[in-house]
Amino acid sequence: MTAAPTDPPAARTSTVDLRKYxxxxxxxxxxxxxxxxxxxxMTDSVGLLSDAAESTVNLVAAVVALIALTVAARPATERFLYGRAKAEYFSAAVEGLMIFVAAAVILVTAVERFVNPRPLENLGIGLLIVVIASVLNGVVSLVLMRAGKTHNSITLRADGKHLMTDVVTSAGVLIGVGLVALTGWERLDALVAFAVGVNIIVTGISLLTExxxxxxxxxxxxxxxxxxxxxxxxxxxxxVTFHGLQTREAGQERFLSVHVLVPDEWTVKHGHDYIEGLEHELRGALPSLRVLTHLEPISDPASYDDIPEAHVPIHGDDHDPTRPPGG
Structure with missing residues (x-):
């Protein structure tokens, strides 16, 4: 018989307040x-105008992210028993939609400027200012994406990706405006702005999908x-064996359910102690994991009739999870 573990169960890791990001x-x-x-x-460049428009969208998206993270950080209540972690997904969806708005503004402005080109002015200092802004965006983008990966926050990942898109946008604009200064072909400014708009749409689709x-x-x-x-x-x-493993995630929270099949003669306390040790080990390996177990007698055929239709395979191909060992 498998010995029941004596280690005390670990408390569920609390979520991290990410509003500072x-x-x-x-x-x-x-x-x-x-x-x-x-x-x-200073320059009257439509490319730089498109870049500034995207930064305005960044501000709106950041405010939405702050609201979502504030809601997600609230503790569970009698009405929201599992908390409000999914608020982060609404933030990412709004940010994806805002990216489409920015892209639309950029594309329309680019077409108008292509039809009616204008000369650009004060390019040197204008481009220097954009470089400074891009470096700032790039650094903050890396901070947000790293924090989003560390804390499993789609809101921070989305915001970081959005800022990195802004950096790519600025790089394209800098190249385009620089080429305008070298070649004198003013319509190139509009073409670069149009390409930037298309790139932003691709990023928006990715965020909405996630x-x-x-x-x-x-x-x-x-x-x-x-x-x-x-x-x-x-x-x-x-x-002892397992089947019916299912998982899902909601913001920083991760959820797991699994059926635990133990010897028929185990007492309730023995089974409880075993499950406590199992949950302790799982949470130690994956912080912020909520574990739900279902204890079943291993030799009872009924224990094999409630396996979910969709589940994660646990054992090798030679193991039949619908039959007891040796059955």
Whole structure:
């Protein structure tokens, strides 16, 4: 018989307050709007105008992100028993839609300027200002994306990707405006702005796809499944096995449910102690993981009749999860 673990269960890791990153994004957006608007006013470049427009969208998106993170950080209540972590997906969806708005403004402005080109002025100082704004956006983008990956926050990842898109936009605009200064072909400014708009649309589609997947209870990543199944396989022997593994994620929260099949003669306390040890090990491997287990007698055929239609395979191909060992 498998010995029951004696280690005390670990408390569920609390979520991290990520609002400081949203405030960083807001301050950065305000600074870049001021810088890029000044550059556009000096040069009258539609490319720089499109760049400033995207930074305005960045500010709106950062405010939305702050609201979403504030809502997601609230504790569970009698009405929201699992908390409000999915608020982050709404933020990512709004940010994706805002990217489309920015792209539309850029594309329309680019077409108008292509039809009616204008000479550009004060390019040197205008481009220098954009370089400063781009460096600022790039640094903050890396901070947000790293924090989003560390804390599994789609809101911060979306905001970071948006800022990185702004950096790419600025790079394209700098190249285009620089070529205008070298060649004198004014319509090139509009063509670069149009290409920037198309690139922004691609980023918006990516953000919307990720947010919709989260709202639809997407399973955990494959690397998380590997960690989980390795633990369950290691604990499997002639007396204990597992099946019906399902996972999902919601913002920083990760959820797991699995059926635990134990010897028929185990007492309730023995089974409870075993499950406590299992949950302790799983949470230690994946912080912020909420574990739901279902204890079943291993030799009862009924234990194999309630396996979910969609589940994560735990054992190898030679193992039949619908039959008891040796059955």
């Amino acid at each position: 949203a405030w960083l994004s807001i301050v950065t957006a305000i600074a870049t709007i001021v810088l890029k608007t000044g550059a556009w006013a 947010s919709v997947s989260g709202l639809l209870d997407k399973a955990l990543p494959d690397e998380d499944h590997e960690i989980i199944t390795e633990i369950l396989r290691r604990r499997t022997d002639e007396t």
